[in-house]
Amino acid sequence: MRYLHLFFISFLTISSSFSQLKALVGGTLIDGFGSTPIKNSIIIIEGDRIKAIGQVGTLEIPKGSEIISTEGMSVMPGLWDMHVHLMINGHADYAYWDKTYPPLFEEVIMPASAHQLLMAGVTSARDLGGPLKESLSVRDRIAKGEIPGPTLYVSGPFIQKKPYPGTEAFRWGVANEKEAREKVSRLAKAGVDCIKLIDQDQMSQNVVNAIVDEAHKNDLTVVAHGHRPEEIRKGLLAGVDCFEHTGLSSSPEYPVDVMEMIKERTAQMNLGPLYWTPTVEGLYNYEYVRDNQEKLDNPEWHLGLPDTVVSDIKNSFQHPDRLPYFQLTPIRKPTLERKVNQLKDAGVVLLIGTDSGIPMKFHIQSTWNELDVWVNEFGFDPMYTIRAATYWPAKIMGVEKEYGTISEGKYADIIAIKGDVLRYISLLQEVDMVIKHGERVK
Template sequence: MRNLFACLALLCAAPLSAEKLALVGGTLIDGTLAAPIHDSVILVDGQRITAVGTVTTLPVPADARRISTEGMTVMPGLWDMHVHLMIDGHAVYSEWDKYLSLQRDVVMPASAKQLLMAGITGARDLGGPLDAAIAVKKAINEGRIPGPTLFVSGPFLQHKPYPGTEAYRWGVSSPEDGRAKVRRIAAAGVDVVKLIDVDEMAEPEIAAVVDEAHRLKLPVVAHAHRPEEIRLGLKHGVDDFEHTGLGAAPEYPADVMALLQERTGRSGALGPFFWTPTVSILNNYPDWIREHEFVDTVDWHEGLTPEMVADIRKSLTHPERIAYFQQVPARQPTLARKFDQLRKSGAVLLIGTDSGVPMNFHSNSTWQEIALWVNDFGVPPLEAIRAATYWPAVAMKADKDYGTVTEGKYADIIAVKGNAMANIALLQRVDLVMKHGEQVK
């Protein structure tokens, strides 16, 4: 009888036969440097892509379910390399923190679902309570809640946490303490280490954190708000800078650019150096003060409680008074020049948005970053798409499985009606979302 029960348990645990799918007819931008594939056919078996071709070169198996992508642009699922699942657009962080006890079960799952419904199938969550971040990542991986494949940092590491933020900001008091905290978050299962206010840390502490992270095969990302943060980060081996900083300064200093170009010039030995500029939030806010009808949409309500939605809406009653943005008008005119400097430096730029900060909802942040790059900063659409697909997968050492629509990779695929390469803003309304071979939208 015991053997019978064991056999039944194994049968119940065995996966169901994988569904075969065929996405047929759309123009495929596969995330590589290849030309668009018109009248494309993408075959999916279970979670993986098995073949890519055209209607004239790749027959659709009789047992595959056909999904028409006629008249659509098809591409890899997008990635957002700088999101904050723990916040959802509220203007005052200290008030939002009253929901800390609901992060794992409500707030972060809501944010994750909003991202997925917007076509974001991969995301890097940079800053949050450790236990909640790991639990949500695990729940998504196990298929218990919807969301993008997550790469998480857990808590910010810095010299001293801001008062009242100790749940998600950890202080580093010595090199030994820095190593111990890296080991602790690594053991919990983080994918990346996040440093902020590096210029307030002692150099031996910075060196210890980066060295311990690299010993444990974890990349290190750091804020780049001030010149000294950049100088110290480059000196001690940070892998990726976040944001376009330096306040209202018109451009990056010459010595900083020289250091950056020296690092990118050694990419053959050290690998690419990444930078996530998060420019759209700084660029768009002055316009949002005047035109903020988008706050009345409901897509950002998904998964949040009515009380949370009401709190967020109330906090955004007067956008012009949001303290978080008080220096943005002076910074906005400097963005194009700094972006151009970074692009010419040899750094690989990644799409990331600071999604979750005031007014920057998870449901509509990523497409705005891509659109700004293309429409205002002159980045070719294919380059912008690769910065949101291929290069993020490379940065997280996950390009064996993600980043392009090619044979063998997970079937993370989105599609929009129309020609997104001619009108990149079409990405604000993603019509089809497939993650790991499952059509979720």
Template structure:
């Protein structure tokens, strides 16, 4: 068969799958609706969905369900916007040895690893995700196949490769170094031309001021936000100086808190209303829960993380995490754990907007488990209210990524990206570990706690 005939067949199959997955007319009836905007929950709610979008919201007493709508009961359930995870790594899936993983799986990222990670996230209730750091072509391909309905996954917002001063040996496929300010601009221009959604900057304290300024300025000229690491005080200082939009991680290793001058600089930035919020993705779950996972490794046996992976990949990951206590990645983590609450407190008092992000894919941290665990630590340990935590996983990410016209809340006219869980999630946030309903663009991917055949996306 000619190349043209193959491409035409693939296009027809993609179109037919997309048509078969159309949600048509669906009514979600009976649940407690948490809209993502912070409004009081709506009891006995009714949400009407026509195709991809929400057409009406009300209650069983004031919004009748038309006879041509398929009813999905949400009685006894919390209904909320599809979750966002603002820091995932689709190219990783919990393996403990990055050097081995990068060498072994680079050529399997696009066809196996990233699609598997995407589906695992979606079935965990993550309907939008920001993928930070992966080879450009694999990132673009995965995002496009999800958009075309060829593979299931969340709406992807991608950075492609990291931008840094010099890539670590063996990571050149997904870490781009810069020689000088002109080269920094060229690299950002290349990413912008390819169609990335965000620029990821790391180790910016190893770059010159001119290079950091060039990255941020060029990104902003292309209407791209800049996300930067906050592992070291100088990374934060130089990032604030040149206008980074979103910092990642709590950072600072075992230091008990952020230095006073850093906190003053953050407060000065958050006081400038004309610049909008300063966003921060603290990614605390992977650190806080490490020793629990080490001592209670039952979660590692949950085969949800194996979905979509080949047997040899699964075996390789299992072998690498057989002894969690020996993983070098977490060597000082128990010492860092005790600093997290204070750093979160400092950030909140300084006026930053916190968003849910997990670093999902790092050793021991799987895409099917990370997001709900982050929400749980925010609420149970960090003292953040369930409503604020949910907004950090729904509304604020949509604000940050300029998607509020379509996403971030359950509102008339927006995409029907909706999840539901049995019980009161505002009282028991960890109910999100068992998402019963997952809908994206009106298409049902999970119902009654079980994945739906994604070839038809109907029960």
């Protein structure tokens, strides 16, 4: 009986091991490193990790594996979106939203945003600007598997000179160097993943320096707005790691002195890359969305939101053509391609990020649009663009040994799409399969 008992335990152990094995078979693998895609690929997943990669006919599939066909599909790392706002969901009136919905942020709004991102194939995301407690709570509950969503990297509150009235819960003002260091240290001790700095052109250079220095002492990257030339100048002098956006103005290009500073920074290889998240799709596509409102009627963005909240969001953009947020967009739009190419040509590493959550931009729809604009409007190489949404985000966040590419030993964060995404990048608008940490969630 004792031997029978041991045999039964051994059998259960083997069965459990087999049940954790999956084999993705037949698809074209785009691994995130930028090399030639692997046709007829096989990816073996054991538990939450990638065990082996090969091709049909050369890699043996372990017995008992769950076979998942990816024939006719592009298979690639899960996407990253490096600029999302989980606390907003497309509502067009920020002042009203900030006053009305904070009580729902932690349990309703932010979890809904996270779930939508995951269903869009975004398996990792950087949330830039949100209330501290709620941001950490949602991040950690996702990590524990309590709620669905991408692996999150959160900044908590914005750091700026003075918060806008009514936003003190998620915008922290700093008046001097001492306060700057204290608040960055407080965020670091709370466990944020990066620091979000805005309006630094309104601060003294010493205060900006203190913010960046304190963050770096705590092994945190600093993500800063790059809307205005002086924001960029002060950020570069302080050693900011990553800039966001391509500017609020209708200036046709970045000033010469700013570009010289950027080129000087990218030439300093010992400092590593200078990163930039342009977030162009919201502005670039505004006029199309305004005139073709099918996406506003698409119920996919309702996922996780109560009907009352959905109705409130809908009512906020009954007249998309009248929204103050976008009135300068027709003037700014023609400058976006030139500015992004200036950055690219200067050696900046560009990252995919969307500002998802801004008016009429929903988490379940935004990310693929950014890739689409880069490829089909700006003419960027599709592989370059995919790496900006996979390899490079993992690199700046310091997790490239665990995420960002499909390679042995890394977490199995994988998406699959019917068709050839290198020829038709817009196929990403309908991700057919999403695997996060080895678990198929879509």
